[in-house]
Amino acid sequence: MTKKILAEQIQRLYARFIDKENPSDIIDTREIILFIEQSLNKVLKLQVAESFKAGMIDVPKCNLIEYTAAVTADSGNNRAYITLPVIPLTLPMNMGIWSIAAATGAMNPYIPIPAQDVLVFQGANLSYLEGRIGYYVQGRRVYFTKNITLTANGTVTSVIVNLLTMDLSQFGDNDLLPISPEVESTIIADVLETISNGRVSQAEVASKQQ
Amino acid sequence: MKTKSLDVIVRDTLLDNGLPLHYYTRYLHHGLRCLDELSLDFDMGNIKTVVLSVTDYRRAILPADFIDIVDVSGKHGERLLPLERVRNLNKLYNRDSEGNKIPYPAEQSVNYDAEFNYNLISGGATMNSRGELIGRFYGRQRNPLMTYDIDTINSELVFSNTMDLIEVTLTYITSAVSRSTANVVTPYATDVISKYITMMAAKAEGSTLGKYQLAQQDYQNAKRVFRARMNSMDFAEMISLIRNGIHGALKN
Numbered sequence: 001m002t003k004k005i006l007a008e009q010i011q012r013l014y015a016r017f018i019d020k021e022n023p024s025d026i027i028d029t030r031e032i033i034l035f036i037e038q039s040l041n042k043v044l045k046l047q048v049a050e051s052f053k054a055g056m057i058d059v060p061k062c063n064l065i066e067y068t069a070a071v072t073a074d075s076g077n078n079r080a081y082i083t084l085p086v087i088p089l090t091l092p093m094n095m096g097i098w099s100i101a102a103a104t105g106a107m108n109p110y111i112p113i114p115a116q117d118v119l120v121f122q123g124a125n126l127s128y129l130e131g132r133i134g135y136y137v138q139g140r141r142v143y144f145t146k147n148i149t150l151t152a153n154g155t156v157t158s159v160i161v162n163l164l165t166m167d168l169s170q171f172g173d174n175d176l177l178p179i180s181p182e183v184e185s186t187i188i189a190d191v192l193e194t195i196s197n198g199r200v201s202q203a204e205v206a207s208k209q210q
Numbered sequence: 211m212k213t214k215s216l217d218v219i220v221r222d223t224l225l226d227n228g229l230p231l232h233y234y235t236r237y238l239h240h241g242l243r244c245l246d247e248l249s250l251d252f253d254m255g256n257i258k259t260v261v262l263s264v265t266d267y268r269r270a271i272l273p274a275d276f277i278d279i280v281d282v283s284g285k286h287g288e289r290l291l292p293l294e295r296v297r298n299l300n301k302l303y304n305r306d307s308e309g310n311k312i313p314y315p316a317e318q319s320v321n322y323d324a325e326f327n328y329n330l331i332s333g334g335a336t337m338n339s340r341g342e343l344i345g346r347f348y349g350r351q352r353n354p355l356m357t358y359d360i361d362t363i364n365s366e367l368v369f370s371n372t373m374d375l376i377e378v379t380l381t382y383i384t385s386a387v388s389r390s391t392a393n394v395v396t397p398y399a400t401d402v403i404s405k406y407i408t409m410m411a412a413k414a415e416g417s418t419l420g421k422y423q424l425a426q427q428d429y430q431n432a433k434r435v436f437r438a439r440m441n442s443m444d445f446a447e448m449i450s451l452i453r454n455g456i457h458g459a460l461k462n
Contacts, residue, residue: 057229093232112232125242126235128389130217134235 001184004173007032010191032191037168039190043183045089048164052092059091063178064098064162065170069142071156073149080156081143088163094137098162102154110135110144110159213394216241216403223404227411236414237407242387244406245395249386250277252440254395256386261377262367267304267311270367270378272360280381282358282367290379299359299368316371402436405429 007029014027044063051058069082088096093114101109111134118136121127133153134145148156171177179187220237224230229237249256257280262270283290304314355372367380387393395403409425417425 057233095230095232099231109231111234113235114232117235121235121239124239125246125387125389126239129235130215130238130392132217 001177002174003033003036003168003171003177006036006187010188013192014195027195035191035194036187039187040168040179043186043190048091059095059098059164060180063164065165067161067163068158069161070158071149073147075147078147079143079145080147080149081141082159084140084142086163086165087140088165096164097137098164100135100142100159100161102156103158103160106160212397214397214400216245216393216395219400219403223407227408237411240407240410241403244403245393246385246387248399254386254399256384257381258384259379259381262380264369264376264378268313268369268371268373272365272367275384277383277385279360280383283379284356284375285379294354294357295359296357297359299357299370301361301368313371398436398439402432405432
């Protein structure tokens, strides 16, 4: 399913809703595409939250989008950071950022650290992290617990980031969307509900006038 | 020796509970706490032995990572004979008129060999060449003179003045948790650490009381098994105990 197909379907449905007998493209598809993008992220978060509530920690893997981010050294604090290309979903334990690994170490990802724990565990046994390198999130930046650009830490200049997000800006109107089929109808219903909120159909208006 | 890293134990536990890497640090924290606690009761590779020099004022400086004494011994041939701890040794420094630390005056001098023979081995002049006690104790009370105590304020061992060794061998407990190398444990400890992590996670996550109690029971059972494994007694040890109990009797 593409954005364009979804938008056209919503457009048709909306037009029929206004005037069942005379469907028209009364609402601009560019507007609908924006609604689709917003709705997709909303539905995605609901999906994940429902699985968490059911006791399963799982995320829809088809919504994981891979980015490459350049690493910048913060030598003064003996750490390094990247800037997130997009803001991921806000999930418990920062699970919106699904994984970060060096470009050549996909199966050996860095250890995610809950941001609230970073300042607490300084000086505690945990701070050593069993020799591994961790990361934590602050705003749009992701900081690594060591300066990974140094030779001793792997000379990493870029990392692969898997984010749970629906960054639709990278998909053209005719590109296949990375969404599960069962989500499509939910998106259509959600966008329709949003754009038709507070409106009445021409048929209803006519019936009221009579 | 085959060991298992704490990192692997934590990952195993995450797999047991179907959790992603995002829970790693929380689980690792519980694992480290468990290892730290177990190491106070079991030898998790944290029992160290060092030779300490005795100062001229009859003290020895404890290592920085010292937690508690296992024993303080003197070398005697190929064996280490433990000195006796007495609690009433004066822990305050004794100083001369110029403020230098000096030993307290001795109650009486002691012969090194006699002390070892009589007070530490219970033999010597009161036994014949076949190890039989020959009597003539006349109510003599044992009076160990090669003694020590711990001065916790100054992190030192305090020796009695009559302790004339220039070196002692200290066996002591330190923490099993390292902050500079990856922690490894005996494979026996795998299950107990894993169960502890699950129990503490259940508590921290605000699980229902039933779920927490199940996790607690699992942990206690695993700890029982661990304790039994760490204190196992094999056939050779039993035979050795029986043989040690067979010896010559007193001649009355």
